[in-house]
Amino acid sequence: MSTLAPRVVVVSRRSEYEELLARHSTRAAAAYFLRERGRDLDEVEQRHGALQAALTGVGARIPADWRRGHVDRDDLPRFLFGPEDLVVAVGQDGLVANVAKYLDGQPVIGIDPEPGRNPGILVRHLAEDAGRLLIAAVDGSAALQRRTMVRAVLDDGQVLIGLNEVYFGHPTHQSSRYVISTSDGQRERQSSSGVVIGTGTGATGWCASIARQRADSPPLPQPEEAALSWFVREAWPSPVTQVSLTAGRLGEADRIEFTSEGERLVVFADGLESDHLALAWGQRVEIGVAPRQLCLVA
Numbered sequence: 001m002s003t004l005a006p007r008v009v010v011v012s013r014r015s016e017y018e019e020l021l022a023r024h025s026t027r028a029a030a031a032y033f034l035r036e037r038g039r040d041l042d043e044v045e046q047r048h049g050a051l052q053a054a055l056t057g058v059g060a061r062i063p064a065d066w067r068r069g070h071v072d073r074d075d076l077p078r079f080l081f082g083p084e085d086l087v088v089a090v091g092q093d094g095l096v097a098n099v100a101k102y103l104d105g106q107p108v109i110g111i112d113p114e115p116g117r118n119p120g121i122l123v124r125h126l127a128e129d130a131g132r133l134l135i136a137a138v139d140g141s142a143a144l145q146r147r148t149m150v151r152a153v154l155d156d157g158q159v160l161i162g163l164n165e166v167y168f169g170h171p172t173h174q175s176s177r178y179v180i181s182t183s184d185g186q187r188e189r190q191s192s193s194g195v196v197i198g199t200g201t202g203a204t205g206w207c208a209s210i211a212r213q214r215a216d217s218p219p220l221p222q223p224e225e226a227a228l229s230w231f232v233r234e235a236w237p238s239p240v241t242q243v244s245l246t247a248g249r250l251g252e253a254d255r256i257e258f259t260s261e262g263e264r265l266v267v268f269a270d271g272l273e274s275d276h277l278a279l280a281w282g283q284r285v286e287i288g289v290a291p292r293q294l295c296l297v298a
Contacts, residue, residue: 002293005066006138007082010058011089011099013073017041017048032285047114054090055114057127062134073098077275081106086137088130088142090105096122097201097270099148100294101161101268107137107144110296119205122216122296133297143298146162147223148199151290153269154277161290162269168258168285170196175236177261180245188242190235197230197256197287199223201294202270207231218249226252226289 014022020030020041031041062068071079073095073195081087089095090111099108110123111130125133136142152160152168160166170176173193180195181187198207203220210231211217223228228250235243250256258265260279267285268276279285 002083006084006086006134007069008062008072008082008086008088008134009069009079011071011073011076011087011095012051012055012091013095013098015045015048015051020044032066039067041065051090051113053283054111054127058088058090058111058130058202061128061131063131063135067135077233086134088128089133092122093120093122094270096294097163098125100147100163100270103229103294104292105295107135107142107295107297108241109137113141122201132213137297145296145298147201147294147296148221148228149231149290149293150199150202150228150269150287152269152277152285152287154267154279155284155286155292158277160267160269160277161292162274163199163294164270165196165198165206166267166269166287167194167235167267168217168267168287170262170277176251177241178265178266179259180232181257181259183250184243184246185257186245188245190232190240190243190245191241192235193233193257195230195232196210197250200225214247216247218247221249228287228289230287237266245262248287252289257284257286259284 024030024033026189034041042251056176074085085106087108088111089099090113096110110128111125112118112120112123150162152166175191176194179189196206199222200223207229211220218229220229230248235246237243260281260283265279266276
């Protein structure tokens with residue numbers, strides 16, 4: 001058992017206000033940019049203030065003798081989480097999805113800096129709750145919700161994990177050519193605008209919007225159910241491409257495989273297109289339920 005004090009890693013991303021200043025250099029220039037588009041800088045500053053207040057509130061509630069760290073969302077691919085870390089995500093629901101792929105069982109506490117503005121599905125706590133939740137996560141009394149994730153494995157061993165969904169197809173979402181193979185032995189050549197494979201957590205987002213447009217959509221999984229749903233987007237029939245395999249479900253032991261027949265296809269997770277796997281012609285990617293889960297403090 002480790003004798004080190006617990007380490008709390010706070011994860012956040014730059015606010016819109018910070019991004020505007022980085023792009024336009026001065027507050028006046030940022031205000032002009034927004035005003036020309038019918039927006040007010042005061043509202044953006046208020047949201048920035050709410051985020052900073054939440055970060056300060058979380059920091060003040062971390063026990064003084066505990067170790068602490070902070071990482072920006074853009075630096076997550078280069079940050080090394082320890083197995084005993086406690087993670088506090090301060091921001092919108094998407095921030096939890098962004099950090100989940102880099103974790104392996106560490107508890108995650110989602111803090112909502114703007115209650116009432118965010119859906120609060122994954123960031124369901126207030127900054128003032130952070131101290132109590134951190135103590136509970138350490139002593140084992142915290143209620144944990146273990147949410148299923150999705151994993152893509154390239155034939156060269158590269159791995160990508162997602163909390164909501166993964167997308168396979170052309171990086172610009174234009175027509176992509178590939179061969180699809182399912183666990184039950186079905187196989188066909190397709191041309192489509194890509195395939196979305198989602199978890200129960202992502203079932204209220206991209207997959208749900210696709211499912212609503214299909215009368216024969218498979219049932220979407222629940223967040224803790226070890227299952228995925230998948231949808232081919234805009235499959236195009238032709239003399240050499242078929243459209244019979246366009247939707248389905250994957251159980252815990254099931255896999256779906258894609259073989260690229262394009263110059264460059266990609267797989268990315270949770271809308272983060274910059275962090276992707278790239279497939280050359282003939283490469284294969286296998287997608288299924290991930291062996292690890294997100295441990296969300298409920």
